[in-house]
Amino acid sequence: MGAILRLGRLELRVLDLEESVKYYTDVIGLEVTGREENRVYLKAWDEYDHHSIILQKADTAGMDHMAFKVKDIYELEKLEYKIEQFGCTISRISKGARLAEGEAIRFQIPTGHYMELYTDIEQVGTKTGTLNPHPWPDGLKGIAPHRLDHALLTGDDLKTATRFFTEVLGFKQTERIITVDGEDLVGSFLSATNKAHDVAFVKGPDGKFHHAGFYVDNWYEVLKAADILTKNDVQVEITPTRHGITRGQTVYFFDPSGNRNEAFASGYMSYADFPTITWTEDKIGAGIFYHRRELVESFSKALT
């Protein structure tokens, strides 16, 4: 295991807090674990930490920040040093600034997004428990993903963003999309774990949020997710298909504020010696939507 454990949380800005909570609990099927005046904290059924999603009442949709959980305080200090060496300014989030969280460090990554690193968060456990557990709990609702899986962001200088994630934070690049002339990097998929990606970037405006991916177990769960979306009148942007990149199975849709969500299944295992897979931009259609083999306009343009 490396220093960074996983994408631990996303704080999403939403326009109508109650409508959003209803959506994230009834449709996505997350569980509310805490509430403040302007924030609601949620977790997926298979996550042990207090929350992985924070909904923040705001005037515009988007991502306030993404945060990665770090193995321990020693690794966190090492990362802090390297981040500052890279030229990022670090601020400190105090314990108690948000519910159930300890201290975190916060900084802007080269694409302008805010990112936090932390090691301390209350563990609330799961309903299946850790003693002779059943494989899944009763009473699941909605899409009921296992966990928050990854985030996709947009930015202009993906080479620098990739360098930051690989050299400073220790991620590996599992896949990349390059222009046909090989000059520019227009997509970069980065993993701190054995997953196909934990965070990814596609060329676009700095600071924008493309989607939050939630993990479901298999292709039938992707179908169930899509059925639930239609039953709940939630707009489906991309109906069930496979990604060329990651090989995962997917359905894309929007929360009530316009933040894109994904139910994502499967995808390969990656290791430190995984050879970066290259997609040339002329094949980006199949890379993103393996069956359709062409991009969808909204998929590039609808950002929050």
Add this chain to the structure above:
Amino acid sequence: MGAILRLGRLELRVLDLEESVKYYTDVIGLEVTGREENRVYLKAWDEYDHHSIILQKADTAGMDHMAFKVKDIYELEKLEYKIEQFGCTISRISKGARLAEGEAIRFQIPTGHYMELYTDIEQVGTKTGTLNPHPWPDGLKGIAPHRLDHALLTGDDLKTATRFFTEVLGFKQTERIITVDGEDLVGSFLSATNKAHDVAFVKGPDGKFHHAGFYVDNWYEVLKAADILTKNDVQVEITPTRHGITRGQTVYFFDPSGNRNEAFASGYMSYADFPTITWTEDKIGAGIFYHRRELVESFSKALT
């Protein structure tokens, strides 16, 4: 990413080399990547290294050794030091002793099994390649697992074995089976990755091999695996079911020499902060075979 990347290879002793090659290629669906007089080297379609399975012609079935791939030579040296400190005697396998491999270190773990660590092996890649790849290659045969997934071994002193893997090699214990009085450890599941297990031990004679697990993508692939076993008259020991431990989906069967194999799907993600799940021995039935809820005699007794 930690120092140890993955279970890189198993060398299995088989009685009839040609019959075994036929089984591991036609039924399991591995690909032969090299041959020597007494050894045949194979890989699964989704593995990049030259081989993950070595079949060694021998008079008795069983496991010659299991080997974990280490991130780099520096990590390997650190591990070597810690292994010696623990009291294990290390020998050295020279580059060229086996096909496509560089140097490795070899030692006996507390349960008497031989284990190797290495960082150098020829990468032969996959048929899908790393440029605009399709998600799976044409011409797959048999069960066609993605990769070697894990090994299960038996031993007497599982507390020491667990201590060796966690303290020396940096694994985490994801699950454990304890006697009802809590005094003894009778099962220990250990992960060096984000998988539910890379190696596991159950109480039994030292030095014995229980099974090699191969990863298939989903529950339908477990069904296909079981169908293929019947079509090929291969003995199925445990028909498709779910494990309580790891939550994975499984089918167990035997190679022509009596070495147990498993086609394994799903299972949760684990991280460094994963709370070890405990099974008490009175629930071991559901832990091993979630639907049957009792052990099968052969499963404890048939070892190689």
Add this chain to the structure above:
Amino acid sequence: MGAILRLGRLELRVLDLEESVKYYTDVIGLEVTGREENRVYLKAWDEYDHHSIILQKADTAGMDHMAFKVKDIYELEKLEYKIEQFGCTISRISKGARLAEGEAIRFQIPTGHYMELYTDIEQVGTKTGTLNPHPWPDGLKGIAPHRLDHALLTGDDLKTATRFFTEVLGFKQTERIITVDGEDLVGSFLSATNKAHDVAFVKGPDGKFHHAGFYVDNWYEVLKAADILTKNDVQVEITPTRHGITRGQTVYFFDPSGNRNEAFASGYMSYADFPTITWTEDKIGAGIFYHRRELVESFSKALT
């Protein structure tokens, strides 16, 4: 469409009515549509008629009768004539003798089981409705099969039973199990529809009930069924596997009175020109349990 539409209902004798209702609603996931002092009426979510299962409080478990729905009163009269010609004595069940049912005719088939034919039953519809319906309703519980699928009974003279179903009732025999010498018929699978079977017989004591099969959509639903059984401490007799006969996917278990139930998926389509498939008794293991390839003692002996 022929004269006989489908297996319309099974009336099962249960020892403890409330415990049984709890099981058939919470575990199987049927819906109660009517109650009398000694009977409870249930239907599956995808069935339109008032009930397909009647639980009858009784001192011994077993099947009171099975009933097939007939296309119309003209076909029912034709069948009645042929049944009497065959030598069966017909009695008449009056409208109102059971809830929501019209008149039915009742008779003993050659294996001693009671069977009814009817055309009149109240249609209560489904929760998805018939106007712009969603594919499945909210609020499903338990295994949640689509429908009652088939029944398996035991009897001594399967040749006569088969002749009755094919010549009198217009079924076709889709599969049969014969002794190796070809002299005796020890299994007979019969279909009045395009399904692989609607009713089946295996050699055994006359008048006994082997199991009621409920249809689930796919192999993942069979897994879910098996998980639910373990979560509810319901005894699973046969863990998920495939049948050779019908090719269907299956899990077997028992209701609280010891009546065997099955969750069954898939299976081929049969037509009037379907060539009867023959299994020889030496292959009956694979015919019944395709992966295990041998019978399980309880499967032959536990009858109600």
Add this chain to the structure above:
Amino acid sequence: MGAILRLGRLELRVLDLEESVKYYTDVIGLEVTGREENRVYLKAWDEYDHHSIILQKADTAGMDHMAFKVKDIYELEKLEYKIEQFGCTISRISKGARLAEGEAIRFQIPTGHYMELYTDIEQVGTKTGTLNPHPWPDGLKGIAPHRLDHALLTGDDLKTATRFFTEVLGFKQTERIITVDGEDLVGSFLSATNKAHDVAFVKGPDGKFHHAGFYVDNWYEVLKAADILTKNDVQVEITPTRHGITRGQTVYFFDPSGNRNEAFASGYMSYADFPTITWTEDKIGAGIFYHRRELVESFSKALT
């Protein structure tokens, strides 16, 4: 069983016979069972009759005719009488006019399509056989559907077409799409079996062919089908999704001549008492593509 067994064959007009044969064998995975100068005969692996698809070399794509297999010669004669009573002119196809076929009757249905009824065709059986069969044969290629499932045609007067199929041929209407004012019928789904549909019509030009549906076992097979299409550079029109109508799971694509094909899974069982499901035209989007909830222009316009 009714008089009409099933959609027995489609004769499709294709522009380049060899390219088409390559597609229908390598991509769809049918088996060639016969060849003439201008026709190639094919069957799916799970069909017993000599062929279900005939490819006819022609100057324009489209459907030459569809043919339903009738139970026996007596039923065929009765149908012939009723068809003539309805006002259709019947011609006779002689035994031997096409390979492996006996005599057939041919006529135009109200939408101008040619249809045949027959009872006599050579049975060639399947590779799994009828004695202790395995559930699927070795050596399957491509999408490998079980069988031809249904055809969708376009026509102007769907009320008359529906009346012809229900009153003359004994089909039932399982689903229909009506204009919001209820005045016109714009879609009609018709079943001669327990399937959700055997033939269907949508409003459009008379005599045109919309698609041929091939049955695959489950949602994972739909994914596999879509993967195979991309791997073979076959145009996918509608990526994997669910139909509201029939509830089936689907992927649509085109053969080299532009004839639309579908890989179709699941769908409910229908019986003679099945209440016709009604879709109003404002919901036709969800009726056709349950997740997308709107029509795709090509889907209405690309006809052959």
